[in-house]
Amino acid sequence: MKITGLSHLFKWENLHNWWLTKYFFPPLFVLCTSGDSVKVYSTRTEEWLHSLQGHTNQVTGIALNRANHLQVYSCSADGTVKLWDFIDGILIKTFIIGYPLFAIYVSEKHDGIVFLHIAMDTDSKNECFQLVAVHLPKSAEQEVEAKELSAVSSRISPNPSCTAFGREGQYIAFARHLQLNVYFFRKQKTYSFSLKATDKKGAKNAFTCIACHPADDCIATGHEDGKIRLWRNFIHTKEYTYSTQHWHHNAVNTLCFTPEGTNLLSGGIESVLVQWQYGAGNRKEFLPRLGGSILHVSTSSDGQLFCTSHSDNKITVIESSFKVCGVIQGLVKGDAVLTDLMIDPRSKALVLNGKPGHLQFYSLMRDKHLYNLDIVQQEYIYEAGLDQFEVVKAAFDINGYWLATVEERGQKSSDLEFVLKLWAYDERTQSFVLNTTITAAHTDRIISMCFSSSEETTMLVTTAEDGQFKAWCQGADADTQQDQSFWSCEFVGSYHNLKPTNCSFSADSSLLAVNFQEVITIWSPDTWELLTTLCQPPGVVRDLCFGRLSCSKYLIATTTRNLLCCWNLLTCALEWSTSVEVSKLQPDPLSENVAAFSYQSKHTDLFVFKPSEPRPLFTHKNMCSEKIHRAVFVPREEPLNNCDESSQWLNRSQLYFLTQNMDLLTFSTATEEDRMLSSSKRLVIDDSVAVTPFYLLLGKHRQQQQKLNTPSHPAADKPQQPQGSVTITELLHTPAHVLPAASVLCSMLVSSLLISNTGVRKDPLREMESSEQEMNSEKEEEHSEEEMEACDSQQELRAQGSVDEVTPKLSKAQERELKRIRKTDFSWMTGLIDSKP
């Protein structure tokens, strides 16, 4: 067992889907691209079913195969188009194109042809794209090279939503900057229509998206200034007309016609889905406050469901009556993670910035978004450039009873507003409830805060740019005699008017360390006495923390001048120091280990060490190329028993960290990966079969049969008694109206009624019958069957000498069956089975 290295846990681009399609006759599935795979979700349960994996680079587009509604094309930057059966998640074919692909389109009329976006190889700098039609060769092979490329146009915008097929695939419309082009396949001719760069009011007329009416000659275009234009009569270059509708105040991100063409859906940054009635002028409906800005809208083929994807990693499923009926939420992608990564001590969920003004709770174990906690409690206005309140700091106390948050507004302008809020955990609602709001906690911005780590008394310490640190305590107000207790300031401390930056409590909360630029001051929180000061110039202290458990007498600090120092608090002397540029220092709460991320010469190294000795336990050089500012140790549910010295530090907790590119990464060990794989496989199998009462009834039987059958292969001498059969008793006791058709049950009933003889001859028949049945219904058993066959063949080799003569009529499978049964006569096998039960 050893550390296999970084595993990309989540990229924030998880559900960042260019080309979200939701099709299928009963609208059951949502497909979306996610990194190098396509994920399939159920619209009913909002659960992730499986992902289509196989691409080696970012998947850039997916499109349904018009000829077969169970198949989907996907294109990727690795230069391949793959055809999938998305219900079972099977890769059917791979077409190798050879160029990085950026979008894919299909049309009903053009069977066997896909249209792709390809970067023009002439000048890659200028981001020139080409629309290419590719004829997909029909061949039985798995991997096919498609070489029949024919260019349609080179005036293509890099935005894939700026291209759309017109009515029945007669024409294709694409736009770039201020020009709309329509290419008619029959005439093989392109018509161009262009808008002025600006009109009188300074509007920005550039095209942002296109949709074509499915039954009418009409093209809807969205523009940067929020206008929607409906183009008609574009068959003639001169006599074209367009009408303008304007509701969006910012660029229209997406447009989509419903399948019948009665409505037009549009969405933009405002996060309002607008439904325009086609041909009814300005009549429209709104669905506001959907979340992040809308990136894409699509409809199901029957028009019953709409589905929007949002910039905050979310897919919303909407009924045609304009009601939200489902939300698929990944790790919420905010603009930036301003808070530290934290672990909620109660739910062990990862806590960080989510939706604007919210904290998100994300369960790492289940890989699921739990909930958002509204911190700011104000209506969010979707407007570019508006200064909004953001949660910038948050901290949990050790029991998870209290949460402190700081929200801030006006970082850019001069008047800074910030609010310190304290939230108490409410057992009844299982959520945090606002307890105290402190509007002017400090006169300037709060830099850091931490809770004391003792179990009995909770205390919060905040440090601010006004040169003071304050201790906040919870205490009942004696005068008002109210039961509720609120937080109030207990102590204000400062040191030579220097600016405090970090604060930290020791493991038993008996000491508080606050650093004032170069100087670290140690205070006693009981008496608020300054005990001592520690200083190691030059360089301002950047980060500091106390050691835990057996190393609690040590204090570690990093400075801006590339120094990592460790003080012994008993002697108040420097124990050791080493020259390393540390960007983040993270102690593990469950062990003595401290992780230090060092950023040197454009790559990050990780050191894990114990404060008691200057030698690192573990080093990982050149981990990633970005600087790391946020990291957290997540306690494991059950500790690993890892003896390998280099991975011992991961036994009790796992290290997660966030890069500047907003990738959340973790270290994983080899065994863990195996486990993850197996668990995901199990999941897939479970999900692929719909859970119905009928399934439950039959599925149970099968499992029991399986159980019964497997031992009865060899133990043929133990006959199955009909009265003991579970199948029969259950069949007889279940009401008739819930039973499947008699024809289905007949064979099962008969087979269970058969009294199997001790003789070898009768068994294979029954065996075959049941195995055939199983093969028809479940693939799962195919697997096990195959495995068995594999091991059979091994044993066959040994038993070759004693092969009997077989009737020539028997098929191969039957032959195998017979062989297997024959093999059971081996005495060592029966001995083994006898010992088992």
Next chain:
Amino acid sequence: MASFKPTKVPFLPKLGEKVTEETLYWKNYKSPVQIKEFGAITKIDFSPLPPHNYAVTASTRIHIYGPHSQEPIRSFTRFRDTAYGGRFRGDGKLLVAGSEEGLIRLFDISGRVALRQFKGHTKAVHMTSFLSDGFRVVSGSDDLSCRVWDVPSAVELSSLTEHTDYIRALAPSKLNPDLFVTGSYDHTVKVFDMRSGSSVMTMQHGHPVECVLLYPSEALLVSTGGRYVKVWDLLKGGQELVSLKNHHKTVTCACLSSVGNKLLTGSLDRHVKVYNSSYKVVHNFDCDASILSMAIAPDDEALAVGMTNGVLSVRHRRHKKDKETLTSRRRRGPSYQVFVKGKNFVPRQDDFLVSKPVKQYLRKYDKQLKSFEVSKALDTALQTWTRTSKPDVTVAVIIELKRRGTLKNALAGRNEESLTKILNFLLKHIFDPRFSRPLLMVGDIVLDLYQQVFHQSPVVERLLQRLMEVLGREAELQQELLQVLGILDTLFTSLTPRKEVAALAASPVAQESQLQAA
């Protein structure tokens, strides 16, 4: 989907008094009933019997009022000179009063003529009282003597002349018929025991004593005089328990509430103060003139205060019943049943309940904010009622507009009338520390927007002039306060003990921190 989040009106605590249960209790009095008497009211006493009539001694009369009557139900007018200290006996049937000429008269409540007259004092008798057995009367006089009289025979039983100045305070013990407490202008409070015939305890109040009061347990004694109210522990031999100085003029009277024995004191500074059991002021009644006498009815039903200008002000307790009748009358509308049909329907066990979606009710300004009608929202928030009674709502809307970046749009394009409204609001609230920040911003924006057109309206111009003056004054005040702070800082620094200065040489760091801690 997420619904509209209404504007949050922040709760900003006002500086100063805190609302406690006791303040709520004492606030729960109706506005006072004023009754004009002929002269300064020197004594008020409630009858111990229901309906708790009270005797008011003023000038040459004693009036007896019923609990809710504005007119006296009975008056004793047979005084030749000023009457003093009219008090009921424990059974409420007899009344005793002293007078300026030195005579003590005893009245029957139903009669008119004095039943007995006690002669003996040579000077005015300010304080008279029955002893708790009801057969003896004790009196304190300006002739420095304190006498006890037998009621049936009208004979002087004893005379005590231990005080060296006028006796102006007297309180008999309710538990022991032989004990009484006197207070005198010689700054002492004495406890007399008739069995020994002399004082058994003497306390030095330090100021001329105006009033003495015994707690029902008679373990504590209250004396008032000068600006001080002192509480003595009699069981500890007259040890001073606490000395209160909450009035800024002589404290003339004190009484105890019958619910929880809260102490009330009245003073020449026109205030009645209510203390809680730890002797902190929890409430304050303001009066029009200097207070001379005060009494509270059993169960705190009414508080009667007598003043130097002859006005008797009576506050009656407000009862929940009154309030309920008021509100119920206001809220009477169509009955609930008319609207909710089938509200008594009880779902059966296997019924599937479809819950009704909860409708979110928004305030008018929130509705307008929801539809981005910013000017209208500001207009709504500036409506007269909101503006005057809930300025925090107005300010909350202003802050919300600021957050949305649309405050300028909302303020622009207004006519003289609505601009006057805004400026008046600014004038009223711009100094409130809770609101000053957003309102200063509003002022800035208004100035920016309307700079060109101010001179067209004299009304607006005048308001702006006033705003400028007021702001200038405020700025000066702030500056002065800062100067005071500076002075205080230097004072505190010079007050630092010398010992620490010595330590300064040794460890400058530690010294600094102690300063900070201090």
